[in-house]
Amino acid sequence: MKTYKQPSTVGRFGEFGGMYVSETLMPLLLDLDKSYKKIQKDKKFKKELNDLFKNYVGRPSSLHYAKNLSKYINGPKVYFKRDELNHTGAHKINNCLGQILLAKKMGKTRIIAETGAGQHGVATATVCALFGLPCYIYMGSKDIERQKPNVFRMKLLGATIIPVESGSKSLKDAMNEALRDWIKNVRDTFYIIGSTAGPHPYPKMVRDFQSVIGKEAREQILKVEKKLPDYLIACVGGGSNAMGLFYPFLNDNKVKIIGVEAAGRGAKTEETAATMTSGTPGILHGSYSYVLQDNDGQIKEAHSISAGLDYPGVGPEHSYLKDIKRVKYFGVTDNEALKAFQTCSKLEGIIPALEPSHALAYLIKAFKNKHKNKVVILNLCGRGDKDLFTAAKAIGFDADE
Amino acid sequence: MNNLDSLPKKKILSLFMTCGFPTLNHSKKIFNEMLSHQPDIIEFGLPFSDPMADGPIIQEANKLALRSKLSTQQSLDLIKYLSKSKNNTSFVIMCYLNTVRKFGLNKFIKNIKNIVDGIIIVDLPFEEEDAIKKSLSKNDIHLIKLISPMTDKKRSQKLLKNSKGFIYYISATGITGSNKLDYKEINKNVKSIKKMSSVPVLVGFGIKSKKDVIDISKKTNADGVIIGSALIQKYFDIKMDFNKYLKSLKKFIQEVKI
Numbered sequence: 001m002k003t004y005k006q007p008s009t010v011g012r013f014g015e016f017g018g019m020y021v022s023e024t025l026m027p028l029l030l031d032l033d034k035s036y037k038k039i040q041k042d043k044k045f046k047k048e049l050n051d052l053f054k055n056y057v058g059r060p061s062s063l064h065y066a067k068n069l070s071k072y073i074n075g076p077k078v079y080f081k082r083d084e085l086n087h088t089g090a091h092k093i094n095n096c097l098g099q100i101l102l103a104k105k106m107g108k109t110r111i112i113a114e115t116g117a118g119q120h121g122v123a124t125a126t127v128c129a130l131f132g133l134p135c136y137i138y139m140g141s142k143d144i145e146r147q148k149p150n151v152f153r154m155k156l157l158g159a160t161i162i163p164v165e166s167g168s169k170s171l172k173d174a175m176n177e178a179l180r181d182w183i184k185n186v187r188d189t190f191y192i193i194g195s196t197a198g199p200h201p202y203p204k205m206v207r208d209f210q211s212v213i214g215k216e217a218r219e220q221i222l223k224v225e226k227k228l229p230d231y232l233i234a235c236v237g238g239g240s241n242a243m244g245l246f247y248p249f250l251n252d253n254k255v256k257i258i259g260v261e262a263a264g265r266g267a268k269t270e271e272t273a274a275t276m277t278s279g280t281p282g283i284l285h286g287s288y289s290y291v292l293q294d295n296d297g298q299i300k301e302a303h304s305i306s307a308g309l310d311y312p313g314v315g316p317e318h319s320y321l322k323d324i325k326r327v328k329y330f331g332v333t334d335n336e337a338l339k340a341f342q343t344c345s346k347l348e349g350i351i352p353a354l355e356p357s358h359a360l361a362y363l364i365k366a367f368k369n370k371h372k373n374k375v376v377i378l379n380l381c382g383r384g385d386k387d388l389f390t391a392a393k394a395i396g397f398d399a400d401e
Numbered sequence: 402m403n404n405l406d407s408l409p410k411k412k413i414l415s416l417f418m419t420c421g422f423p424t425l426n427h428s429k430k431i432f433n434e435m436l437s438h439q440p441d442i443i444e445f446g447l448p449f450s451d452p453m454a455d456g457p458i459i460q461e462a463n464k465l466a467l468r469s470k471l472s473t474q475q476s477l478d479l480i481k482y483l484s485k486s487k488n489n490t491s492f493v494i495m496c497y498l499n500t501v502r503k504f505g506l507n508k509f510i511k512n513i514k515n516i517v518d519g520i521i522i523v524d525l526p527f528e529e530e531d532a533i534k535k536s537l538s539k540n541d542i543h544l545i546k547l548i549s550p551m552t553d554k555k556r557s558q559k560l561l562k563n564s565k566g567f568i569y570y571i572s573a574t575g576i577t578g579s580n581k582l583d584y585k586e587i588n589k590n591v592k593s594i595k596k597m598s599s600v601p602v603l604v605g606f607g608i609k610s611k612k613d614v615i616d617i618s619k620k621t622n623a624d625g626v627i628i629g630s631a632l633i634q635k636y637f638d639i640k641m642d643f644n645k646y647l648k649s650l651k652k653f654i655q656e657v658k659i
Binding site for chain 1: 404449451453454456460464471473497498499500502503504523524525526527528529546547548549551552553555556560586
C-alpha cells in the first residue's frame with residue numbers, strides 16, 4: 001500500500017470533503033487554511049501547544065491494561081487509551097487548545113463553537129477562559145436538557161450559551177447556527193469546530209490536533225507489548241477521537257481498525273445516528289461525506305442516547321476510509337451502549353461516557369471468546385459524569401433520591 | 402433565448418420566494434401575484450432542511466414548505482406551470498447543492514431547460530463549480546455568482562471572469578447585531594465589481610422597504626435589488642392570514658417597483 005497522504009491541497013479525501021460554503025465564508029476558510037499551513041511549520045507554536053498538553057491537560061494520557069474486562073471478554077488483551085483523564089474529561093481539549101492558539105495568531109477576538117454532549121463546549125469555554133477571549137456556545141435545546149452538568153460548567157467558565165430551537169434541536173442545528181453566526185461576524189470571529197466534520201481545513205486540522213492520541217498510544221503500546229496492536233477501536237460521531245487514534249496507524253497495514261457508530265434504536269430504524277451504515281453520500285455543513293438523508297437530499301434527524309454521537313453526518317475522512325476499506329464501521333444500539341456503560345464501571349472502576357460506551361459494547365459483543373493473544377487499544381475518549389442523569393433515567397434509577 | 406440577457410439597465414427588481422411556502426397550493430397563488438407585477442426577476446427558493454446561509458425568516462419558510470413533504474420534483478413542476486405566464490420576467494432558481502446532486506444534475510437540467518434562465522447554488526463555491534457550470538451553459542442557463550464584502554479583489558477577478566446574467570452582491574455582513582445597510586461600503590464594492598464585469602450588479606440581503614430600494618438606487622452604483630426575507634416576513638406579521646397576506650404582498654411589490 002502507498003503511504004497514506006490525505007487530504008489533497010483542496011481538502012479532498014478521495015472524492016469526499018471539500019469546501020461547500022457560501023461566498024461569505026469562502027475567503028475566511030482560505031485564510032484559515034493559509035494560517036494553519038503557516039503555524040504547522042512554526043516551532044514556537046508547537047512548543048507552546050506541547051507545553052499546554054503537558055502542564056494544562058495532563059498529557060500523555062495513560063494506556064491502561066483493562067485486566068478485568070479482558071478476563072470478562074475472554075478474548076484479546078484490552079488496553080484503554082485514557083483520554084477521559086484529560087483536563088475537562090474528554091479528548092476535545094486537545095483540538096481546542098490548537099485552534100485557540102491559531103485564533104490568537106490570526107488576531108481574532110471572539111470565539112464561537114457548537115456542542116452536542118457539551119464536552120466540546122466545555123473544552124472551548126475552558127480555553128477561552130485561559131486565554132481571556134469571549135466565548136459563545138451554540139447548543140440545541142434538547143441537548144441543554146440532557147447535558148445539564150455541562151451547561152453549568154460552561155457558564156461557570158464564563159461562556160454565553162445560545163440555545164438552538166430549530167430542527168431537531170441538537171448538534172446538527174447547533175452547527176447550522178454557529179455557521180450563521182460566523183457569516184454575520186466574519187471579521188472578528190474564530191469558529192472552533194469540535195469534530196473532523198465541516199468544510200476544509202477543519203477535518204484535517206482537527207485530525208492533526210487530535211492525532212496526539214494515536215502518537216502517544218503507538219509509543220506506549222510498543223513499550224509495554226513490544227509490538228503494534230492488532231486492533232484499534234473507537235466510537236464515531238463526527239469522528240474526531242477516532243481519527244486522533246487511527247491516523248498515526250493508517251500506514252500500519254497489519255493493524256485492523258474499527259469505528260463504532262451509534263445505531264440508536266437500530267441501524268435499520270428511522271431512529272439512528274449510524275451515518276455510514278445507513279446513510280448515503282451528500283453535502284452537509286460544507287463537506288461531502290456520508291449523511292442520513294431522504295430521496296430529495298433533505299437531511300434526516302439523527303437519534304442516539306449519546307448527545308455526542310447524535311449527528312446525521314460524519315467526517316469526510318471516515319467516509320474515505322470506509323470506501324477504501326481501511327476502516328470497518330459497525331453500529332451499536334442505545335441499549336447495548338448502556339449495558340457496556342455499566343459493565344465497564346463495575347469491572348474496571350471507570351465510568352465511561354456514553355460515547356465510548358458504544359465502542360466498548362462492540363468490543364464486548366464482537367470479541368467475546370475470540371481473538372485470544374491479540375492486543376486491542378480502545379479509545380476511552382470521555383468520562384461519564386455528564387451522562388449520569390441520562391443513564392440513570394434510562395436504567396430506571398431515581399437519581400434524585 | 403435567455404431573459405437575463407435583456408435585463409433593463411437600471412432599477413432592476415428581483416423578488417425571492419420559497420417554493421411550496423406555506424403550502425404548495427398557497428405557493429401557486431403567491432407566485433401568480435408576484436408574476437402579475439412583471440418584476441424583472443423572480444427567484445425560486447428550493448426548500449432545504451439545513452439552509453445554513455439563510456436567516457431565520459427564510460429558514461422558517463423552508464420548514465413550513467417541507468412540513469408537507471414537498472419534493473424537488475413538485476417545486477420544479479410548480480416553476481414549469483408558472484412559466485406559462487412568464488413573459489419577460491427572468492426565472493432564477495436559488496438552492497443548495499445537495500438538492501441538485503441528489504436529484505441528479507442532468508435530470509435537474511432537463512426539468513428546467515427553456516424555463517429557467519439562471520441558477521444560484523448558494524454553497525457551490527467557484528473552486529468546485531466547473532462541471533456544473535459547463536452542463537448549465539450548454540443548456541443556456543446562467544450560473545449566477547455571489548460576491549461578498551469579504552471577497553478580495555484578486556478573488557473577485559477570478560470569480561467574475563465570463564460571468565453572465567447578473568452579480569449577486571451580498572450586502573449585509575461583518576457588523577455584529579446590526580442589519581443596517583452601509584451604503585458607502587456597498588457603493589465602494591459595487592464600483593469595484595463593475596470595473597471587472599459588465600453584467601448588472603444586484604444588491605441583496607437586508608433590503609426591507611421602499612426607502613431601502615430608493616437609497617440603493619440613489620446612493621450606490623448598483624443596478625438593482627433583491628428582496629426576499631421582507632416578502633416572507635409579511636406572512637408572519639399578518640399572523641398567517643393568507644388572504645390578508647396576498648393583499649399586503651401586492652401593496653408591498655407595488656411600492657418597491659420604483
